[in-house]
Amino acid sequence: MRLSRYFLPVLKEDPKEAQIVSHRLMLRAGMIKQQTAGIYSWLPLGFKVLRRVEQIVHEEQQRAGHIPLLMPTLQSADLWRESGRYDDYGEEMLRIQDRHKRDLLYGPTNEEMITDIFRSHVNSYKDLPLTLYHVQWKFRDEIRPRFGVMRGREFLMKDGYNFDLTKEDALHAYNRHLVSYLRTYERMGLQAIPMRADGGPIGGDYTHEFLVLAETGESEVFYDSQITDLTFGDRQINYDSVEQCQAVLEEFTSRYARTDETHDEAVFAEVPEERRRTARGIEVGQIFYFGTKYSEPMGATVVGPDGQRVPVHMGSHGIGVSRLLGAIIEANHDDRGIVWPEGVTPFHVGIVNLKQGDNSTDSACDAIYAELQARGLDPLYDDRDDRAGAKFATMDLIGLPWRITVGPRGLAANKVELTNRRTGATEEMSPKEAIARLE
């Protein structure tokens, strides 16, 4: 993309309403614009990252054998009356009436709706196991939306739902989600630690939250420092293997790690003192097992192998897709701006022309730009007629992992500069070498 033809409304000043760094940088980098409390427009740069985060979520859900669909944002109140949650859900539910005075709501989550889809079409245990998921906007009328997209009112969530014949099968689905989440977050450059949590309005008594340690996190967490040594890496897992998925759950819950909701001082005291940590964390996902909480009242049953009709065992599993952009920035920034992990960066490399209008640098930049695109990379070419300092500041702010700087002097010796945003390391090399380094 040529910057002269893009839409990147960066801000010069720190917006006063931003209290945490990710909110400040998302506004300054022209990624979002608040339309009203907790509701944002996703401007081109932010939207590009949001789509890349979503793409990783889709890839890892489908690797685990989970099937994508798309449910609407608006839901009928009747479904929620069946499960008994219409009144229980409280003030956070945005309730709407249509022209025929029918009660609708903007969905905060989709357990009832997915259960309705299931019960309408599935009748036999032979159709199980089944996990359906979607990535869809949710609305929760938070009393105090804050921290930008971290705690919004309209936000993007991946929510997946498993349907199984037995509790054991449902707990395997739970573990399958844990594995897919560990891989998902690592691909975004995050370490998200699974911690025992409380079921809340979703329900059930067995749930883990995934938390990214950050001093601006809203959750208070207690953990054994050894838990941060665990990484999933690119190990291969057979998602259909109950043993392999159970082994990952045991490995990643083998050390004490809990949110304040389930923290137990007595158990924590058994952790050697030098390893006990208290910190704050950003909740970027949560997985739940809640048995027949929805299938029972809504009549989602299957005929089992013994010919008996039984309610299915379920769980629901969410990832905060839009919240993740905030979490990634909290964990990846410095005093000059964002430092995107390569897995989610909006553009792979920035090209800075130090002398726009100079034939040699212009044609060199055009050639580099075209060659990068020909090799499937996605460059952002700052072809504006602006000072070098301003161009460097913009590239540092928006946090692209690499920058190629093209100036008349360097070019005379067939040299350009390749700079790594994270380390600040700059090397001189030919344009050809710089392009080869980026592949």
Ligand SMILES: Nc1ncnc2c1ncn2[C@@H]1O[C@H](COS(=O)(=O)NC(=O)[C@@H](N)CS)[C@@H](O)[C@H]1O
């Ligand atoms: N107000 C919010 N703004 C941004 N992200 C949010 C907000 N509320 C929740 N999330 C994200 O959405 C994830 C899932 O939300 S949840 O309530 O824990 N779980 C559910 O809604 C279940 N139905 C999972 S399918 C959370 O872990 C969090 O990362």
